[in-house]
Amino acid sequence: MNSLGDAAQYAVRGLPLGCVFALLAVGLTLNYKTSGVFNLAFAAQAYASAAVFYVLRKENHWNLLPAVFVAVVVLGVGMALVLDRTIYRHQRTAPPLAKLVTSLGLLVAIPQIVLLFIGNKSKVNPPPLWPVKRADDFLWPQSGRFVLDASQIATLVATAVVVVALALLFRRGSTGLRMRAVVESPRLLQLQGVNAEQVSLLSWILSSVLASLAGVLIAPLFAQLNSLDFFTLLVAAIAACVVGNLTSITGALLGGLGLGVLQAELAGFLPTNSVLSTGLRPSLPFVVLFLLLLFRRSLRTGGAPADPMSGVDPPPPPPTADLRPGWMTHGTHVFAGAVIAAGLGLCLWVLDDFWVGLVTAGVCLAVVLLSITLTTGVGGTISLCQASFAAIGAFTTARLVGNGMSVMVAMMLGALVATAVGAVLGLAVIRLPGIYAALATLAFAMMFEGVLVPVDWISGGSTPGRVPRPLIAGVDFTSDRAFLLLACAFLGALALGVIAIRDGTTGRFLDAVRGSVTAARSIGINPTRHQLAVFVAGAGIAGLGGGLLASFFGEANYNQSFTFFLSLVWLVLVITAGSRLVQAAIISGITFFVFPALLDKWFTWPGTYLASHPETSGVARSFLEFFNPGWSLGVAFILFGLGALTYAKHPEGVIEAQGSVVVARIVAFVNRRRRGPNEHDRETPPDVPTPADLVT
Amino acid sequence: MSSSSGRLVPPPGRATTSPLLEATGVSKHFAGIAALDNITVTVDEGELVALIGPNGAGKTTMFDCMSGVQDPDAGQVRFDGIDLAGMAQYRRSRLGLARTFQRIELFAGLTVRDHVLVADRAQRLHASMIRDLTGRSRPTSAERQRCDAVLERVGLMDDADRLAETLSLGRGRVVELARALACRPRLLFLDEPSSGLDAEEAAEMAGVLEDVQREHDVAIVLCEHDVAFVERLASRTYVLDAGRLIAEGPTGEVLASAAVRTAYLGDGA
Numbered sequence: 001m002n003s004l005g006d007a008a009q010y011a012v013r014g015l016p017l018g019c020v021f022a023l024l025a026v027g028l029t030l031n032y033k034t035s036g037v038f039n040l041a042f043a044a045q046a047y048a049s050a051a052v053f054y055v056l057r058k059e060n061h062w063n064l065l066p067a068v069f070v071a072v073v074v075l076g077v078g079m080a081l082v083l084d085r086t087i088y089r090h091q092r093t094a095p096p097l098a099k100l101v102t103s104l105g106l107l108v109a110i111p112q113i114v115l116l117f118i119g120n121k122s123k124v125n126p127p128p129l130w131p132v133k134r135a136d137d138f139l140w141p142q143s144g145r146f147v148l149d150a151s152q153i154a155t156l157v158a159t160a161v162v163v164v165a166l167a168l169l170f171r172r173g174s175t176g177l178r179m180r181a182v183v184e185s186p187r188l189l190q191l192q193g194v195n196a197e198q199v200s201l202l203s204w205i206l207s208s209v210l211a212s213l214a215g216v217l218i219a220p221l222f223a224q225l226n227s228l229d230f231f232t233l234l235v236a237a238i239a240a241c242v243v244g245n246l247t248s249i250t251g252a253l254l255g256g257l258g259l260g261v262l263q264a265e266l267a268g269f270l271p272t273n274s275v276l277s278t279g280l281r282p283s284l285p286f287v288v289l290f291l292l293l294l295f296r297r298s299l300r301t302g303g304a305p306a307d308p309m310s311g312v313d314p315p316p317p318p319p320t321a322d323l324r325p326g327w328m329t330h331g332t333h334v335f336a337g338a339v340i341a342a343g344l345g346l347c348l349w350v351l352d353d354f355w356v357g358l359v360t361a362g363v364c365l366a367v368v369l370l371s372i373t374l375t376t377g378v379g380g381t382i383s384l385c386q387a388s389f390a391a392i393g394a395f396t397t398a399r400l401v402g403n404g405m406s407v408m409v410a411m412m413l414g415a416l417v418a419t420a421v422g423a424v425l426g427l428a429v430i431r432l433p434g435i436y437a438a439l440a441t442l443a444f445a446m447m448f449e450g451v452l453v454p455v456d457w458i459s460g461g462s463t464p465g466r467v468p469r470p471l472i473a474g475v476d477f478t479s480d481r482a483f484l485l486l487a488c489a490f491l492g493a494l495a496l497g498v499i500a501i502r503d504g505t506t507g508r509f510l511d512a513v514r515g516s517v518t519a520a521r522s523i524g525i526n527p528t529r530h531q532l533a534v535f536v537a538g539a540g541i542a543g544l545g546g547g548l549l550a551s552f553f554g555e556a557n558y559n560q561s562f563t564f565f566l567s568l569v570w571l572v573l574v575i576t577a578g579s580r581l582v583q584a585a586i587i588s589g590i591t592f593f594v595f596p597a598l599l600d601k602w603f604t605w606p607g608t609y610l611a612s613h614p615e616t617s618g619v620a621r622s623f624l625e626f627f628n629p630g631w632s633l634g635v636a637f638i639l640f641g642l643g644a645l646t647y648a649k650h651p652e653g654v655i656e657a658q659g660s661v662v663v664a665r666i667v668a669f670v671n672r673r674r675r676g677p678n679e680h681d682r683e684t685p686p687d688v689p690t691p692a693d694l695v696t
Numbered sequence: 697m698s699s700s701s702g703r704l705v706p707p708p709g710r711a712t713t714s715p716l717l718e719a720t721g722v723s724k725h726f727a728g729i730a731a732l733d734n735i736t737v738t739v740d741e742g743e744l745v746a747l748i749g750p751n752g753a754g755k756t757t758m759f760d761c762m763s764g765v766q767d768p769d770a771g772q773v774r775f776d777g778i779d780l781a782g783m784a785q786y787r788r789s790r791l792g793l794a795r796t797f798q799r800i801e802l803f804a805g806l807t808v809r810d811h812v813l814v815a816d817r818a819q820r821l822h823a824s825m826i827r828d829l830t831g832r833s834r835p836t837s838a839e840r841q842r843c844d845a846v847l848e849r850v851g852l853m854d855d856a857d858r859l860a861e862t863l864s865l866g867r868g869r870v871v872e873l874a875r876a877l878a879c880r881p882r883l884l885f886l887d888e889p890s891s892g893l894d895a896e897e898a899a900e901m902a903g904v905l906e907d908v909q910r911e912h913d914v915a916i917v918l919c920e921h922d923v924a925f926v927e928r929l930a931s932r933t934y935v936l937d938a939g940r941l942i943a944e945g946p947t948g949e950v951l952a953s954a955a956v957r958t959a960y961l962g963d964g965a
Contacts, residue, residue: 497829504828505817508806512814515803518765519872522797523815523879524789526822533825 010268011261016152018260019159020218021285024237025244025252026162027210032246034179034203035088037099038435041106043234045208046215047227048114049075050126053216054225055118057127064131071216076209084204091648092186092200098648100382100435104572105644111227112634112641120630126219129154135220151220158217162210163253170249179203228565235446236285238439242292259285283450290443293436294428324663336583344488348481356480358593363487364552366589368545369574370494370582375538376571377579378502379531380514381430382438384567385445386542391562392418393543394550395458398465407470411547415540422539423532430532445564453558464557467550487548494541495582501537502580506530569640576643578653587655595639600632714777716741716915717883719762722771724754731757732768733939739883739915744905746918746930746947750960753936756798756887759919763795763885764788775883790819794881796872798888798919802860808871809856812843815878843878849911850874850904866897870904877908883915890922902928923960927951935959 024042031039053071056062062070083106091099128135128151138150148156170176178199181189186196215230222229240259244251263284324332347356368390375383396414401407429440453459469478470486477483501507512520513527520527550556573592577584606624610616616624643654650657715738724732731754739745749755760766762773764785773780775791803811813835827833835843847853850870855863860871869889876884889905890898902925909916920926926933926947933950935943937959943950950956 500831500833501825501828504825504833505821506825506828506833508810508814508833509818511806511810512803512818515805516801519797519801519803519875520818521785522789522795522801523875524786524818525814526784526786529822537825 006268007265010264013268014261014264015257016148016155016260017221017263018257019155020214020221020233020256021237021240021259022253022256023155023159023162023210023214023217024234025240025256026166026249027207027214028234028237029241029244029246029249029252030166030203030210031207032241033249034182034207035099035200036096037088037103038096038246038439039103039207040100040231040234041103041110042207042211043231044107044110044227045076045079045211046218046234047111047225047230048079048215049212050215050219050230051114051118051123051225053129054123054126054219058123058125058133064129068129068216072209072212076212077205079212080201080205080208083208084201087645087648088200088204089197092182092196094648095651097382097434098651100438101572101575101644101647104568105576105641105647107231107641108569108572108644109638109641112637114227115634116631116638123225124223126222126225128220129158129216151217155217158213162213163249166249175199175202231565232446235289235442239285239289239292239443242289242296242439245296245298259288262288283447286443286446286450290440290447293432293440293443325667328663328666344484347484353480355594355597356484358597359590360480360484360487361549361552362590362593363484363491363586364545364548364589365570365592366545366586367487367491367494367548368542369570369585369589370491370498371538371540371542371545372571372574373579373582373585374498374501374534374541376575377581378498378507378510379534379538380434380510381531381535382434382441382571383535383538384438384442384571385425385448385564386538386570387562387564387567388445388448389418389422389539389542390546390549391448391453391459391556391558392421393546394467394556394562395460395465395558396543397547397550398460398467398556399458401467402465407468407551408472410467411470411544411551414547415544418543418546419536419540422536422543426532426535426539430535431528442564442567445567449558449564459558460556464555465550466555467547468554469551483552487552490544490548491586494544495586498541498582501534506533510534569637572644573640575647576640576654578655581653581655584653584655592640596633596636599635600629603627603632603635604629715739716743716776717762717917718772718774719758720772720774722758722761722768722773724757724761724766724769730939732761732936734771735936735941737762737934737941737944739917741882742909742913742915743932744909744916744918744930746920746926746933747936748920748923748926748933749936752938753959754939755919755936758936759885759887759917762917763793786818789879792880792882793885794876794879794883795885796869796876796887796889798891800865800868800872802868802871804859804861806860807857808852808860808863808874809843809847811860811871811875812846812878813839815875816842819879846874846877849908850877851900865892866894866901869893869901873901873904873908877912877914880912881914883917885917885919887919888921889918890920890925898922898925905929923951 024046028039028042031037031042049071052075053067056067056070057064087102087106091102125134127133128138128149130138130150130153132138132150135149135151138153139147140153141147178189178194179202181194182196182199182203186200189196189199218230218233219225221233236259237256240255241252243255243258244253266284343359347359351359368386371386371389372383375381375386393411393414396417397407397410400410400413405413425441425444429437429444432440454461459465469476469483471477472486475482477486509520509525509530510527512523512525513530517527546556546562549561553561570588570592573588574585577588606627607629610621610624646654646657717737717739719735719737722732722735722737723730735754735758737745737747737758747755747759757766761768761771764773764780764783767781775788775793778791780788803814806814816839817835844853847856850873852867852870852874855867860868863871869892873886873889886905889901893901905916906929908914916929918926918930930947932945933943933947934941935950935956942955942959943953
């Protein structure tokens, strides 16, 4: 009886948090319903508004209403207008995958852009959406069993208002209907005489304002503003969206409330100080999300709606390899070999230790990124947990080395453990349709981070496990340059392996699956089997790369090298460069470490120049003072994130897109030469030559 | 796999004791509406059977139940004596069932030749990464020969190295046919092979089908709108209307029967 009373009490306590989940889930669901985008950047927009609200209210002491107006309405509408003009408008008919990649890019870029404006100073105790300074400055009732603070009251009120407003919008009138129609087929809606652009813009404004409102409301939950916390909370809210199948707003609302209550119940009933309460309770939403994704049958059958007008799209351009005549293929290979040799020579004999170290780290990371080439590029599965596989490899290596095993053997075993984990996870998630598989791997990454990483036995706790450089058959790889050679050997061997799989039977079968799953099945291909195979192999490669990274850095440090957010950044990088190309993985790996350092050098230069040339003044001085070396990492991430926006236009990747332009030019040039000078001005030479042109 | 030997060489003087495909008492309901009501269709080895009916008659549903896209609510579909219920589609393919699609489903990014090569290989093996890594995944000369033979047969040789998605709808349908034939099926399901084709292309398609059926000794089930097309090709025809089988028998007789004329042209005809 007593415990029943407790349960009721905990349930009431969980309601405010439930409302937070519900608000995020409703916003996200609405966003999905009216734009077809599963907008993970929702968290970034929420963070942006929360940050602006903080600056206005706390640092500039604005009154509540103007601060809310600017942070929620102006910024919300403004972001929607800018993003719609620059990005979403051009992606309306893009495939769901392209939209997901765009949202990942924005998720990486937006918080860093915000930080450029508001500075790196920590933002503690975010203010509530209530005319008081701190959430506990206003309590209601003043005392008793269920005391709500200002931020909780604001959340409850706002949730109620939003739900009623949305219900009115979608139940009455045609706006809601049009918003849903524009997702299905904007072109068809245009033909009906409706301005699809306007409808779509309206739905973006609506969800953007919701994101802003949610951001301002949830900020007081955290002691300090940090964009990652917003994203973590958003992923938790996705569990609530899945309750509503990503389409039902009522489902999302109830799911959110239920999740909050469930978490409060667990907090009340689980024994404190056990693994269950320290690890499992905060991870509960991710566990729920993972289980829901696995066991909701309706998700498995519900594919993305096919645009009935998609047939009017022109066919995609042929890949570079098809444009390229035989002699050029050899030329490209020779050129690539020369570039690699020059790069290695530069590292071994020219560059100083600092840069060699960065390149070596990049090569180790490139091994991890090859797993993305295999899993996503070849297998077509979006995995958001490759950093977790790398961490598993690194932890295993550290653990075994700690027990006296040789580093190389430990690395191999680390790769094997990652393979095994990949096999178990893959069996569970690989059948899910695209976006759900991505979400399930994200949920796995968060569970891993929440439940397993804190365990001392696994990660070494606060003192990360040490991993020395290997010693193979008397050869010592302790120096950075020697280790670089070792890492390059691994990278080269694995890259050749990935190419063999991509161009082999497995790759061909998976190409067929990507072309048409139905048809692939009809000719005897079992899609699940092959996708699983490359997913598992990818996990193993990531595990090996994790071991290499740990050995390079000397320790298996989770927070430095393997957090779940890095999975997203790496995926965005590789996909931008070209998900099917091993050279894209290699370039991305090196870029990830070298590019921020280069930016740092450029941003530091004005300061050093001014220090040594104090006579500089006027415009030149203020221009140079503008640069801040603290920006380098942020600017690098912004560029990484914005790079992903090219994906919608060039799903084959930047390298391939540029490559085909260059190849077409060279071929056209050679053809002109061969035709002789008299025919030089013959009108309209074919701008894209077909292979047949080149035979003669 | 045991069936693969029978596909290449037609069994001499086949004494068909039981039909190749036997769909008995198939019913399917959608939200209480009977899309199919107790339909029985049989197809003999090497026979060309058509399934026709006005829009909404349930012929696509019946076709899907027979080819394995959907499972019937009641009834049984047996292929060569094997019950197909609940069998994964890729397994059915390996038994010797192949199909084409009404809305063509090509592998974007693959050339026509690759379509045929992939289908040929998928019939015999699962991809193995070990084989890929040891460089044993290139097409063998036997595979190339079989591929060329199929392309030759359907007249796709000229387009062999083009990307499939750059072809016209008519050629696309031929690519689907080639891909299905590369599976060396004993029974071929063709879902409206003439839809979207002009008269000339349809006639060409019919010609190819006649040749294929004669030379490869493959049974064909045709789901079709175009009555002339059916009349030219099918030896037997089943007519569905509103989920019921209203006529079956030799094509000429069936098309001439009063019930069929009523179903197609309305009561006044």
